[in-house]
Amino acid sequence: MFNSYPLPERVLAALDKRGIQTPTPIQAETLPLSLEGSDIIGQARTGTGKTLAFGLPIATRLDASKIKGRAPRAIVVTPTRELALQVAGELTWLASHLSVVAIYGGTGYGQQQRDLWRGCDVVVATPGRAIDYLNQSILNLTEAKIVVLDEADEMLSMGFKEDVERILSATPEERQTLVFSATLPSWAKRLVKNHTQAASHVDVMKGDALSYREITIDAPARVRAAILSDVVHVHGGEGAIVFTNTKAEVDGLRDKLAAQGHRIEALHGDMNQHQREDVLGRFRQGLVTVLVGTNVAARGLDIPQVDLVVHYRLPDDAASYQHRSGRTGRAGREGKVVSLVSGREMRQLTGLERSLARKFERQAPPAPSDVQDIKIQRALDQAQSQSAEDKALWAELARKLIDAQDQDTLAGLLAAFLGGVPAPRSLLTGEEGQTTLLLRGNIHSVGQVVRLLREAGASHVGRIQLSSEGAFVDVPTGQSDGLQVSGMQVSKATEPPKQDVQKPERNRRDRDGRNGGRHSSRGYHARGGRPNRSDNRYDGPRKSKRKYSKGPNRSAHAHD
Numbered sequence: 001m002f003n004s005y006p007l008p009e010r011v012l013a014a015l016d017k018r019g020i021q022t023p024t025p026i027q028a029e030t031l032p033l034s035l036e037g038s039d040i041i042g043q044a045r046t047g048t049g050k051t052l053a054f055g056l057p058i059a060t061r062l063d064a065s066k067i068k069g070r071a072p073r074a075i076v077v078t079p080t081r082e083l084a085l086q087v088a089g090e091l092t093w094l095a096s097h098l099s100v101v102a103i104y105g106g107t108g109y110g111q112q113q114r115d116l117w118r119g120c121d122v123v124v125a126t127p128g129r130a131i132d133y134l135n136q137s138i139l140n141l142t143e144a145k146i147v148v149l150d151e152a153d154e155m156l157s158m159g160f161k162e163d164v165e166r167i168l169s170a171t172p173e174e175r176q177t178l179v180f181s182a183t184l185p186s187w188a189k190r191l192v193k194n195h196t197q198a199a200s201h202v203d204v205m206k207g208d209a210l211s212y213r214e215i216t217i218d219a220p221a222r223v224r225a226a227i228l229s230d231v232v233h234v235h236g237g238e239g240a241i242v243f244t245n246t247k248a249e250v251d252g253l254r255d256k257l258a259a260q261g262h263r264i265e266a267l268h269g270d271m272n273q274h275q276r277e278d279v280l281g282r283f284r285q286g287l288v289t290v291l292v293g294t295n296v297a298a299r300g301l302d303i304p305q306v307d308l309v310v311h312y313r314l315p316d317d318a319a320s321y322q323h324r325s326g327r328t329g330r331a332g333r334e335g336k337v338v339s340l341v342s343g344r345e346m347r348q349l350t351g352l353e354r355s356l357a358r359k360f361e362r363q364a365p366p367a368p369s370d371v372q373d374i375k376i377q378r379a380l381d382q383a384q385s386q387s388a389e390d391k392a393l394w395a396e397l398a399r400k401l402i403d404a405q406d407q408d409t410l411a412g413l414l415a416a417f418l419g420g421v422p423a424p425r426s427l428l429t430g431e432e433g434q435t436t437l438l439l440r441g442n443i444h445s446v447g448q449v450v451r452l453l454r455e456a457g458a459s460h461v462g463r464i465q466l467s468s469e470g471a472f473v474d475v476p477t478g479q480s481d482g483l484q485v486s487g488m489q490v491s492k493a494t495e496p497p498k499q500d501v502q503k504p505e506r507n508r509r510d511r512d513g514r515n516g517g518r519h520s521s522r523g524y525h526a527r528g529g530r531p532n533r534s535d536n537r538y539d540g541p542r543k544s545k546r547k548y549s550k551g552p553n554r555s556a557h558a559h560d
Helices: 009-017 025-034 050-061 081-094 110-118 127-135 152-157 161-169 186-193 221-235 247-259 273-284 318-325 345-356 368-384 388-403 407-418 446-455
Strands: 040-043 074-077 100-103 122-125 146-150 176-181 200-203 212-218 240-243 264-267 290-293 308-311 335-341 361-363 434-440 464-467 470-476 489-492
Touching: 009 050, 009 081, 025 040, 025 050, 025 176, 025 200, 040 050, 040 186, 050 074, 050 081, 050 146, 050 176, 074 081, 074 127, 074 161, 081 100, 081 122, 081 273, 100 110, 100 127, 110 127, 122 127, 127 161, 146 152, 146 161, 152 161, 152 176, 152 186, 221 240, 221 247, 221 308, 221 335, 221 368, 247 264, 247 290, 264 273, 308 318, 318 345, 335 345, 368 407, 446 464, 446 470
Parallel strands: 040 176, 040 200, 074 122, 074 146, 100 122, 146 176, 212 335, 212 361, 240 290, 240 308, 264 290, 308 335
Antiparallel strands: 434 470, 434 489, 464 470
16 A cells, blocks of 8 residues: 555545555555665556656655746656656646646747746656757756656667767766666666666566457458458457558558548657647547557557557567557556568567567457447447437437338438448458358368369469368359369358467478468469469568567657
8 A cells, every 4th residue: 555655645645536545566666765765777567657656756755846947856758748748747646746847849949948947846858858958058957856767768779868868967966867668678778777876676577467468360461451440340449559650551541440430540750749639638538449650659658448459560679569569458457459460470470479478369350240240239339328318309200210110211221320231351361352161071181172172163262271160261252152162061151260360381281292281371273273473362471571679679750
């Protein structure tokens, strides 16, 4: 309990007002040291209370002051504008006796300058704007007693190292330095230790269980956006964040998912600060349920209602993956993290799993029937949640339709609201125009299935997945009806294979000596028996240029 620590009554009252009574592991481990004034390097997963871990020492050790023009006695440095605003908001309610000022880029200088000249107790800053004010002698850090580096590895690895060192050099040597991050590779630890004095390293990462499921879905490039829409429908819950690597793709995905009926907004570095704050505000209020962004949305955003994180593109390094994924599974909720991969990305995925020392769960794309069921249930929930006043507006029309037993009109209303007949789509890849068949019989290899389908007259065979239930096979929808395969029972599959969907090893040979796995991950034309290379269906592993390492991440969004 927090009342067992030497915290002032005003701080305990602020915690109690928020319903916060028990410290998280990172808070419990660091508070005894930080309240004594010791330097700390703290590691914990995102969403585990690192802001309070450094906020409580600030709120406790600094007394109120009314001196006009006073220099700040604490500075918190964060890598992004959003995180700076969030931290400033947390400190404002936690330490109501202190004046907290946030300074960050993407907005005008005027108000921030006036706030600094007026005097404050705590400054929360992004590195670039802090350097600007230091160079103009507007920001004075000579009285700083506490310096906090939040998300330290991000700042030290993405071009902010010199800025951070400049900020630290402007503070007194006899200061308390608190460093917090979810990840802190050895190279970053060395840099941090150069600016701390006998810092205690507190690492609760190993003791923290993951608060989210990690799922991998095979999503070929040509149908990835459609699969993303289905994933958000089925797994999205109250809110989802989709991450990709370029600003152009962020805008493209926003438009595509909006056309699919999602309430979606984009977030990236080309947006000004007012636009970004407006988007995040509507997301927190539930007016927007899907947020698509670059890594600018990955750091420090505390939005508990995020049930799903989707990696539309895998990030450049394992640390970015963890920070992105940490946006879900917060505040005691269980989240889901879905990575969409195919082809050469499979090797990237293997490298990521190796770096994190864990395997992700494999799943097929959501079945169309599951997507439709979710849409219907949400429509019913939305209908029930309408106000009595709004329902009364349409009550008379509803009675007329019911009395007239006008099923046709009611069906038309539902079709307009929920959509019409969905296009046929593969249960294995999500590709439209493909129907997944289930073959049951004496099946012992992929090659055997291909041969039998060729003999049955199938001009093209897509993905094949062997299962304990039989062989799941994609064929063009126009060829699926009435296909007779010798010695096999053929039916349309209604759901994906029950076991995890994983690609067979490429060198696995079947019983009659052929390479049985080579057709399982590419399209196959019956004529000539060669894989079809022209339809972009090849999804097997290729050599990847991307490696997951523990070194600095040179992302293009370093200054975003």
